[in-house]
Amino acid sequence: MKINKPKHDVNPDLAKERLKCNFNIEEVTNIIDGGKDKTVQRKKIEDIALNNGASLDEVPEECLSIKERYENAVRKSCVYGNLVRNEMLEITGIENFESPVLRRTADAFFKDISPFMLHLGMFVPTLIGQCTPEQTAEWLPKALDMQIIGAYAQTELGHGTFIRGLETTATYNPEKEEFVLHSPTITSYKWWAGGLGKTANHCVVMAQLYTQGKCHGTHLFIVKIRDLDTHMPLPGITVGEIGPRMGFSSADNGFLRFDHFRIPRENMLMKHAKVEKDGVYVKSAKHGKLTYGTMVFIRVTLVSEMSFNISKAATIAIRYSAVRRQTELRPNEPEPQILDYPTQQHKLFICIATAHAFQLTSCWLWNTFQAVLADMKKGNVDTLPELHALSSCLKAVSTSDALSHIEQCRFACGGHGYMLSSNLPFIYSFVAATRTYEGDYTVLLLQTARFLVKASEQAEAGKKLTQTVSYLNRTANADRLNWDNTHEGIIKSFQVIAAGKIGQCVKSIRDRTASGMDYEDAWLMTTVQLVGAAEAHCRAVLLNTYWSEMRKITEASSADVKKVMHQLAVLYLMYWALEKTGDLLKYSSVSKKDLDELQRRYEELLAELRPNAVGLVDAFDLRDEILHSSLGSYDGRVYERLIEEAHKSPLNDEPVNQSFHKYTKPLMLGKL
Ligand SMILES: CCCCCCCC/C=C\CCCC(=O)SCCNC(=O)CCNC(=O)[C@H](O)C(C)(C)COP(=O)(O)OP(=O)(O)OC[C@H]1O[C@@H](n2cnc3c(N)ncnc32)[C@H](O)[C@@H]1OP(=O)(O)O
Numbered sequence: 258m259k260i261n262k263p264k265h266d267v268n269p270d271l272a273k274e275r276l277k278c279n280f281n282i283e284e285v286t287n288i289i290d291g292g293k294d295k296t297v298q299r300k301k302i303e304d305i306a307l308n309n310g311a312s313l314d315e316v317p318e319e320c321l322s323i324k325e326r327y328e329n330a331v332r333k334s335c336v337y338g339n340l341v342r343n344e345m346l347e348i349t350g351i352e353n354f355e356s357p358v359l360r361r362t363a364d365a366f367f368k369d370i371s372p373f374m375l376h377l378g379m380f381v382p383t384l385i386g387q388c389t390p391e392q393t394a395e396w397l398p399k400a401l402d403m404q405i406i407g408a409y410a411q412t413e414l415g416h417g418t419f420i421r422g423l424e425t426t427a428t429y430n431p432e433k434e435e436f437v438l439h440s441p442t443i444t445s446y447k448w449w450a451g452g453l454g455k456t457a458n459h460c461v462v463m464a465q466l467y468t469q470g471k472c473h474g475t476h477l478f479i480v481k482i483r484d485l486d487t488h489m490p491l492p493g494i495t496v497g498e499i500g501p502r503m504g505f506s507s508a509d510n511g512f513l514r515f516d517h518f519r520i521p522r523e524n525m526l527m528k529h530a531k532v533e534k535d536g537v538y539v540k541s542a543k544h545g546k547l548t549y550g551t552m553v554f555i556r557v558t559l560v561s562e563m564s565f566n567i568s569k570a571a572t573i574a575i576r577y578s579a580v581r582r583q584t585e586l587r588p589n590e591p592e593p594q595i596l597d598y599p600t601q602q603h604k605l606f607i608c609i610a611t612a613h614a615f616q617l618t619s620c621w622l623w624n625t626f627q628a629v630l631a632d633m634k635k636g637n638v639d640t641l642p643e644l645h646a647l648s649s650c651l652k653a654v655s656t657s658d659a660l661s662h663i664e665q666c667r668f669a670c671g672g673h674g675y676m677l678s679s680n681l682p683f684i685y686s687f688v689a690a691t692r693t694y695e696g697d698y699t700v701l702l703l704q705t706a707r708f709l710v711k712a713s714e715q716a717e718a719g720k721k722l723t724q725t726v727s728y729l730n731r732t733a734n735a736d737r738l739n740w741d742n743t744h745e746g747i748i749k750s751f752q753v754i755a756a757g758k759i760g761q762c763v764k765s766i767r768d769r770t771a772s773g774m775d776y777e778d779a780w781l782m783t784t785v786q787l788v789g790a791a792e793a794h795c796r797a798v799l800l801n802t803y804w805s806e807m808r809k810i811t812e813a814s815s816a817d818v819k820k821v822m823h824q825l826a827v828l829y830l831m832y833w834a835l836e837k838t839g840d841l842l843k844y845s846s847v848s849k850k851d852l853d854e855l856q857r858r859y860e861e862l863l864a865e866l867r868p869n870a871v872g873l874v875d876a877f878d879l880r881d882e883i884l885h886s887s888l889g890s891y892d893g894r895v896y897e898r899l900i901e902e903a904h905k906s907p908l909n910d911e912p913v914n915q916s917f918h919k920y921t922k923p924l925m926l927g928k929l
């Protein structure tokens with residue numbers, strides 16, 4: 258398989274690494290893509306994107322002014338959007354518009370973010386999930402064809418987490434058969450929506466619905482905010498961009514204020530509830546939270562997105578570590594490649610394993626999501642709470658872990674990792690936002706904890722639990738698990754840790770209520786433990802899912818691929834067992850000797866994986882144009898690229914900057 262055809266000679270150290278690799282790289286790539294046919298499809302889509310010169314920037318994105326950067330991003334988004342519409346969707350099928358391949362290939366065009374990302378990412382999914390068939394027929398084709406460009410405006414200046422606290426109102430007027438949208442306070446300004454500031458002409462708005470004098474809580478509305486021809490904001494709309502951010506610099510995250518702005522009745526998204534012409538409110542949803550559906554969808558997709566981002570950072574850091582040499586081990590010996598240091602391997606190999614863990618878990622979560630959607634189509638919403646609990650904790654933990662692993666990759670690249678041209682700061686700042694948006698880490702783990710506390714009480718009452726919490730049935734009465742130093746033993750010990758922590762939360766809440774606290778205060782006082790319990794549950798789910806899915810997916814693989822995939826999964830289990838020794842000591846009979854043995858095995862495993870490290874990141878098959886990294890390109894021309902990038906700095910356009918004559922020279926001459 259030709260991964261990247263390098264234009265230059267490959268760095269000799271990197272070339273040697275590739276000779277050491279003892280498994281079939283293409284086979285692993287096919288596993289990651291979900292099959293050989295999917296690899297072929299991905300490559301076709303990448304070719305379409307990359308054979309188009311429009312993705313190239315003469316001046317690096319980061320060297321442009323805020324306006325230039327946005328304008329360049331819109332230019333590229335239009336080219337990319339056009340390719341998606343005219344060529345790529347033909348390959349994936351239009352029903353797969355949310356295919357991760359389309360999202361990932363977009364990275365060939367943007368180091369930062371496309372201002373159109375939220376259009377396909379949230380606006381279109383909301384139309385699909387929240388419209389009646391008539392509304393779908395009206396809006397969806399226009400959105401997919403990009404005749405209208407949308408954003409998702411839910412968060413306000415005063416509230417993001419607490420959706421029920423949103424202040425924007427949509428008041429129904431039966432005489433005119435219209436809703437009046439209004440922002441009554443400064444805290445009710447819509448705030449943050451990606452693409453809203455300058456790009457979108459429509460948006461989905463979450464607002465408190467009032468009809469016949471009564472508030473019925475938050476509902477979704479589709480709102481045209483700009484004239485389609487002139488792009489001017491419509492009267493009654495104040496819209497703009499919220500200002501520079503840590504990342505997302507070209508996403509024109511926006512603010513929006515309504516001044517008694519009128520929209521037709523038909524613009525309420527009415528799949529789950531409607532307002533009749535006369536103002537009567539009718540709810541058809543069988544579950545109170547179906548309007549939160551787009552958030553669940555994005556939380557599910559983010560797990561795979563995290564796998565992708567970790568694989569990018571790992572590829573950069575591991576290739577760089579094969580090229581970089583530092584510090585004599587013994588006098589007069591050549592400096593070793595930094596990849597030879599076990600401490601470096603400890604920072605990096607877990608990233609490869611985590612990318613696989615998240616990829617396999619995300620496929621499993623996606624299938625669970627599809628099954629729940631199928632249930633809901635039949636009118637059964639019983640499986641939704643488990644999906645909500647699962648998607649909440651997996652979103653929280655995968656984004657948080659991804660962030661810390663990506664930071665480790667940057668540390669692993671020393672000073673050069675701090676350069677924007679390494680791309681690690683872009684990847685980091687993108688992932689930093691994911692820990693917050695679509696539900697903050699703590700908040701989502703507390704949602705999972707709610708579900709776990711109920712499940713634990715049901716287990717106590719002898720009820721049979723659903724699959725992801727069924728371990729509570731088996732472990733509810735277990736005090737301390739007998740430590741068993743096998744892979745299954747480690748997974749079981751994580752289930753016992755989770756069960757023990759959940760049980761301890763239930764006890765704390767009960768003790769507190771028994772001593773006179775009301776339930777809300779008892780819950781609040783226990784939230785630090787509840788977050789820990791939900792994280793422990795999530796770790797148990799991740800370890801179990803990764804291990805079982807890895808075994809399934811490699812059943813027909815060659816012996817060498819089976820071996821290396823198995824080694825990665827074992828590394829993942831051991832890494833987390835060693836990270837959580839305190840919990841293991843508390844909830845199992847593990848001894849110091851067992852832990853010392855685990856540590857020794859872990860260190861041996863790092864050494865066993867070492868010859869395959871470059872092969873494993875090559876298997877992610879990330880083309881240079883998608884990696885955008887001076888440190889991580891396939892040919893390993895690290896130093897040459899760093900110099901080439903330095904020359905692109907606008908400060909190097911002339912030998913002497915005018916500030917010398919204006920300020921520095923007068924200072925030197927005492928004439929300032
Ligand atoms: C195509 C791929 C693209 C990938 C990349 C995309 C990049 C996109 C870039 C940026 C996007 C950023 C977009 C955004 O951030 S949009 C804004 C997102 N905002 C949030 O996520 C807010 C988080 N807050 C909440 O979700 C909720 O407020 C809450 C924390 C869950 C609380 O809600 P509420 O107060 O209404 O509910 P309660 O706590 O009282 O719970 C009541 C019961 O409802 C259950 N519940 C809550 N939510 C859900 C749900 N979504 N589904 C099912 N059930 C839900 C909850 O568990 C309670 O159940 P119980 O049985 O215990 O009563």
Ligand SMILES: Cc1cc2nc3c(=O)[nH]c(=O)nc-3n(C[C@H](O)[C@H](O)[C@H](O)COP(=O)(O)OP(=O)(O)OC[C@H]3O[C@@H](n4cnc5c(N)ncnc54)[C@H](O)[C@@H]3O)c2cc1C
Pocket residue numbers: 375409410411412415416417418419448449450451505510690693694695696697698699700703
């Ligand atoms: C880059 C980016 C893009 C975004 N894009 C969009 C978009 O397109 N559309 C959109 O509508 N929104 C968007 N958002 C907004 C985002 O969804 C919210 O910022 C997010 O949901 C967190 O809400 P918040 O900002 O209100 O944080 P807050 O809720 O104010 O959180 C602040 C702190 O309080 C804690 N906290 C809050 N509530 C609780 C609680 N109940 N218990 C314990 N601790 C709590 C949190 O853990 C956190 O530490 C975006 C945000 C970012 C950063």
